[in-house]
Amino acid sequence: MSEVVLTGVVKRYGPVTALDGVDLTVPAGALTAVLGPSGCGKTTLLRCLAGFERLDAGTIRVHGLQVAGPGRHLPAHRRRIAVVPQEGALFPHLTVAANVAYGLDRAARHGDRVDEVLALVGLAGYGDRMPHQLSGGQQQRVAVARALAPRPSLVLLDEPFSALDAGLRAGLRHDIREALRADGATAVLVTHDQGEALSVADRVVVLRSGRVVQSGSPTALYREPADQWVAGFVGDAVLLPAVAADGAARTPLGVLPISGATPDGPVTVLVRPEQLRLTPASTDAAVTATVLRHDFHGHDALIALRLADGTRVTARIWDEADPAPVGAEVAVHVEGRARAWPAPPSPAPVDTPALPVG
Structure with a gap:
């Protein structure tokens, strides 16, 4: 399991500062939700963690290894970080099992890992199906299984439930949380949904205008918000x-x-x-x-x-x-x-x- 530490992270797009000195620690084995309104820097933070963007200042360390910082930018494919996008992005021509096995080496593909992670996400026995034969919620479960399969240092979830019906979201997000916990994964969930962040995360980080305004347990954020803005954003006030x-x-x-x-x-x-x-x-x-x-x-x-x-x-x-x-x-x-x-x-x-x- 890997602790992730961001120190003084800055990312600019021309005159716009998307991240403005972000300091953040993601505990090992925990699910940390990054919460904030549109335009606060959530997606930029995820992209910097994944290695899709270069930092303008600051450092990112994963399990003690500096993956980004002054004079260093480890490419995305070498960071052992998995990303679950909003709509799963499964390969339509591959079976469920082949999708899950995509990031595994040859030996692991012939082992039990594919069946293991499919069972973790509640899809035991679905390996021979094609993506078009699955519901939207099932496709997201496959995407999470694919992310977990190679045992990454960090799993990044980019609003993975936003495209689903409200009736599916609550049950699915708790099932996915349990799968992450069972596999011992360290994960970051990016979301604008306060209820989602409070209900499934071990730790919640609130971003505003590219800065961390408060971080802590869901209970602490709700009961002891740092200011009036956080009070109004995290729950009814x-x-x-x-x-x-x-x-x-x-x-x-x-x-x-x-x-x-x-x-x-x-x-x-x-x-x-x-x-x-x-x-x-x-x-x-x-x-x-x-x-x-x-x-x-x-x-x-x-x-x-x-x-x-x-x-x-x-x-x-x-x-x-x-x-x-x-x-x-x-x-x-x-x-x-x-x-x-x-x-x-x-x-x-x-x-x-x-x-x-x-």
């Missing part, structure tokens, strides 16, 4: 203006305890939608809201609310809850602590990205 004093913040949702060392004064606070609890409105309710909309997702629902002062927030309720009808008045209280950051110096609203539904 309720971001509110507030004033902090003595470990609490006065917000449109009432006075909330805040975590961490936050100086007194104007702040932006974060609460997650699942922290909001809704109960029938009563005369002694401290904070009330009007229900504007229900977004039902089966296992849970997001409830859009308008507070009495006009502030809009979102609450998450679970399937056992009976949501109040649209137009109803409810009481709102917050469970747990809020996270806070000093407010931006200008009165402009906090810039957070649009969040996908679901």
Whole structure:
């Protein structure tokens, strides 16, 4: 198993700096997800790791071997790094077994490795089939098996589930994760899907404008985001203006305890939608809201609310809850602590990205 270390990696395309001093460690035997919006440098990072692009500065080491850096660029075919592209890119004229065996030497092709990796990805017995006889999800499984077959130092997955139906993605990505773990592979998954990164990765790295803004476990990123932007990008977020004093913040949702060392004064606070609890409105309710909309997702629902002062927030309720009808008045209280950051110096609203539904 191989630890991958990037130090001060810079890549430019003319006047555009795609990677701007990236420092990153990919632990051996782990799946690391690189997450970020379009144009943040995710694909460039993958291409630099694979050896498809030369660095303008910095170094990349795989298992202690420098594969890129000042005066050195090890060609892609010598790095022992496998790439799983978005749509598999299988050879249409070769059987499944021949596709998987493509990168193996002659001795390995006649051994058990092809059958072993096909079993790992859930395709035991599919070796004689042709790619056109497989579903899209099965073709991606073959692509992962082909990547694992030569026991590479690193497996790179370039948004491998993005072309699949939503119903296939969740099951497939967990099966692929288990196959990588069973084979002891070190892997990097490039994705813009927050749910995908949080659900399958051991470690998540958030890129913005070619820089790493935070890295850590999925739990740490969700519970302790580095700033308001990360808070809004990694999961659903309720971001509110507030004033902090003595470990609490006065917000449109009432006075909330805040975590961490936050100086007194104007702040932006974060609460997650699942922290909001809704109960029938009563005369002694401290904070009330009007229900504007229900977004039902089966296992849970997001409830859009308008507070009495006009502030809009979102609450998450679970399937056992009976949501109040649209137009109803409810009481709102917050469970747990809020996270806070000093407010931006200008009165402009906090810039957070649009969040996908679901």
